[in-house]
Amino acid sequence: MADAALRGHADRQGFGEWLLDKLVSGRGIWPAVPAIVVLMVVAVIPFAILLSLGFSDIVVSRGAIVSQTFSLDHLTNALSDSLYWTTFYRSMTLALSTMALCLLFGYPAAYLFLIGSPWVRRLILILVIAPLLTSGIVRTYAWLVILGGRGVVNSALIDIGLIERPLRIVNTHWAVLIGMVQIHLPVMILPLIAVMSRHDRRLDEASANLGASRLYTLRKVILPLSAPGIGTGCALVFTLSYTTFVVPQLLGGGNYLNAATMIYEQVIFSLDWSKGSVSSLILMVTCLIVLVAIALITNLFTRWTKGREA
Amino acid sequence: MQAAVGSPADAPTAPVLSIGAVIKRFGPLTVLDHCSLDVAESEIVTLLGPSGCGKTTLLRCVAGFWKPDGGEILIDGADMVRAPVNRRPVGVVFQSYALFPHLTVAQNVGYGLKVRGMRRAETARRVDAALQTVSLTGFEDRYPAQLSGGQQQRVAIARVLVLEPRVLLLDEPFNALDAKLRGNMQVELRQLIKRLGMTAIFVTHDQEEALTMSDRIAVMRDGRIEQVAPAEDVFDRPASAYVADFIGSSNFLETYAEGGRAALPDGQSVPTELSGPVRVMARPHNLQLTPGEGGPWRGTIVFHRAVGALTEYHVKAADGVTVRAVAMRQGETRTIAEGTPVSLAILEPAHCAVYEA
Numbered sequence: 001m002a003d004a005a006l007r008g009h010a011d012r013q014g015f016g017e018w019l020l021d022k023l024v025s026g027r028g029i030w031p032a033v034p035a036i037v038v039l040m041v042v043a044v045i046p047f048a049i050l051l052s053l054g055f056s057d058i059v060v061s062r063g064a065i066v067s068q069t070f071s072l073d074h075l076t077n078a079l080s081d082s083l084y085w086t087t088f089y090r091s092m093t094l095a096l097s098t099m100a101l102c103l104l105f106g107y108p109a110a111y112l113f114l115i116g117s118p119w120v121r122r123l124i125l126i127l128v129i130a131p132l133l134t135s136g137i138v139r140t141y142a143w144l145v146i147l148g149g150r151g152v153v154n155s156a157l158i159d160i161g162l163i164e165r166p167l168r169i170v171n172t173h174w175a176v177l178i179g180m181v182q183i184h185l186p187v188m189i190l191p192l193i194a195v196m197s198r199h200d201r202r203l204d205e206a207s208a209n210l211g212a213s214r215l216y217t218l219r220k221v222i223l224p225l226s227a228p229g230i231g232t233g234c235a236l237v238f239t240l241s242y243t244t245f246v247v248p249q250l251l252g253g254g255n256y257l258n259a260a261t262m263i264y265e266q267v268i269f270s271l272d273w274s275k276g277s278v279s280s281l282i283l284m285v286t287c288l289i290v291l292v293a294i295a296l297i298t299n300l301f302t303r304w305t306k307g308r309e310a
Numbered sequence: 311m312q313a314a315v316g317s318p319a320d321a322p323t324a325p326v327l328s329i330g331a332v333i334k335r336f337g338p339l340t341v342l343d344h345c346s347l348d349v350a351e352s353e354i355v356t357l358l359g360p361s362g363c364g365k366t367t368l369l370r371c372v373a374g375f376w377k378p379d380g381g382e383i384l385i386d387g388a389d390m391v392r393a394p395v396n397r398r399p400v401g402v403v404f405q406s407y408a409l410f411p412h413l414t415v416a417q418n419v420g421y422g423l424k425v426r427g428m429r430r431a432e433t434a435r436r437v438d439a440a441l442q443t444v445s446l447t448g449f450e451d452r453y454p455a456q457l458s459g460g461q462q463q464r465v466a467i468a469r470v471l472v473l474e475p476r477v478l479l480l481d482e483p484f485n486a487l488d489a490k491l492r493g494n495m496q497v498e499l500r501q502l503i504k505r506l507g508m509t510a511i512f513v514t515h516d517q518e519e520a521l522t523m524s525d526r527i528a529v530m531r532d533g534r535i536e537q538v539a540p541a542e543d544v545f546d547r548p549a550s551a552y553v554a555d556f557i558g559s560s561n562f563l564e565t566y567a568e569g570g571r572a573a574l575p576d577g578q579s580v581p582t583e584l585s586g587p588v589r590v591m592a593r594p595h596n597l598q599l600t601p602g603e604g605g606p607w608r609g610t611i612v613f614h615r616a617v618g619a620l621t622e623y624h625v626k627a628a629d630g631v632t633v634r635a636v637a638m639r640q641g642e643t644r645t646i647a648e649g650t651p652v653s654l655a656i657l658e659p660a661h662c663a664v665y666e667a
């Protein structure tokens with residue numbers, strides 16, 4: 001009896017040591033095991049439960065689910081509802097235009113980082129990171145003040161004499177777009193800067209020596225070599241702005257419906273968890289499709305990295 | 311060596327590249343201090359010096375990557391200082407080659423032609439020819455990462471050759487290669503540049519590389535050019551003690567000069583314009599060792615080692631100075647053992663150089 005207890009103790013200790021050893025120095029998937037466990041508990045399992053709600057008819061009684069039967073009704077209803085199509089279309093165009101504008105405004109900043117002196121580089125880095133230190137909600141409220149009827153923008157335009165009465169910017173598509181671009185710009189610039197700081201400037205010198213202008217070098221050398229950063233930045237900005245909730249909710253004034261605000265209304269106001277679940281699924285799948293497309297396009301421009309081992 | 315030109319004044323035609331009193335400062339540091347150098351048609355001139363002497367800076371000023379703070383740079387008489395980088399008729403082969411990693415070999419070589427808007431068929435024809443020149447036919451579709459160091463270097467050379475620049479600038483192009491390959495590539499590259507009749511400036515800190523590659527060597531020191539002369543002259547008649555010390559190994563003998571001659575420790579003398587205390591430089595191969603104590607200049611062998619077909623001796627002379635001598639090991643000549651007393655003599659006093667002490 002004592003022997004068995006002792007042996008059990010030894011086995012347990014053996015297992016603990018074995019596990020610790022595997023986690024610290026194991027090969028392959030082992031070091032990622034803790035992260036996988038946490039993800040399973042906080043993300044995969046809740047999401048599976050949510051999905052199960054979307055694919056079943058449920059009967060709720062006194063706040064608890066009393067019966068659950070498999071059904072595709074919620075999905076077919078959603079796909080045949082034009083509200084879903086227009087909402088997701090709106091989300092998609094908003095996210096894609098945010099992504100495009102972030103790239104348009106972010107790339108010059110990254111280029112300036114590349115060609116700038118160490119002080120310019122430091123300044124750009126500070127300017128990019130500083131906004132991340134404040135919350136997105138605060139920054140969004142700031143835009144309400146700036147873009148409002150008596151805000152800085154309207155006052156300035158009236159003072160110049162371009163307009164007589166304040167423009168209605170807040171609560172429009174444009175306010176949402178402006179807010180989205182500003183909030184997500186750092187997320188685009190940071191991966192671009194990461195690529196630029198690894199860029200070999202002797203390639204630019206070689207290009208100039210071979211007769212290329214600065215613009216030609218930018219187009220034919222710097223731009224293609226920064227493709228991985230562009231891909232990462234676009235993927236991040238797209239994901240964040242496609243699924244964003246705060247900016248459309250605040251700057252859209254409650255009447256701007258995108259995917260996230262729709263799900264919020266379905267779950268919080270309509271208390272229809274099945275609808276919310278199906279909407280989430282559509283959101284996730286469409287997001288993944290675009291991410292895969294971005295990855296494929298990026299791969300197309302970074303084929304040269306594949307031959308490294310050959 | 312026919313292309314070697316003693317001094318620019320002797321050159322039958324105007325120099326292709328003329329560098330006049332170029333100054334370059336980085337903050338309080340003067341990196342180039344009135345550097346002047348003329349390079350004649352089809353001549354290879356090496357900028358030789360230790361790291362930090364300004365040789366790469368001078369090259370980068372000629373290429374246009376850096377703007378000099380003073381002086382002039384002319385190519386075929388045209389001012390280059392104000393010419394933009396991409397409008398200069400110079401081709402640079404970088405130390406790291408700086409090949410475009412995202413372009414194939416053919417695209418790398420064709421880059422400059424494409425910039426100039428050349429038609430595709432013509433570009434392809436010239437790229438083929440350039441790759442054939444550097445023996446890289448068949449590698450057109452490889453990416454630089456798939457090539458060896460030597461092959462990458464040849465792509466870098468083909469990339470500038472295809473544009474037929476007036477002046478070729480090579481910045482330590484052999485640094486990234488291993489020793490054995492380096493030797494072969496040096497000879498190959500010199501022959502290639504000579505065959506194409508190109509004018510080139512070559513930067514290195516390796517004296518052997520300089521002796522292999524160049525018609526003339528410009529020895530640099532602290533931002534100044536100390537001596538410009540054909541390779542043999544720099545070795546045989548170094549203009550200063552610094553040059554003598556930097557190129558080849560040398561013995562410096564402290565002695566005294568008067569009446570137009572400097573005394574040598576073995577009783578001979580060399581003609582000189584200096585008087586008073588002087589330093590006489592004698593190359594190790596100019597010293598003869600004889601076992602025994604027959605001569606006036608005596609010493610003891612303290613160390614010897616075989617260097618290829620030669621034996622190098624370190625001899626501690628009676629006055630306490632250690633000198634180096636080399637002798638061929640051939641026939642009946644035996645290596646003299648350590649500790650043996652020897653007498654030293656200068657073989658050719660005329661080959662000694664005399665400098666101020």
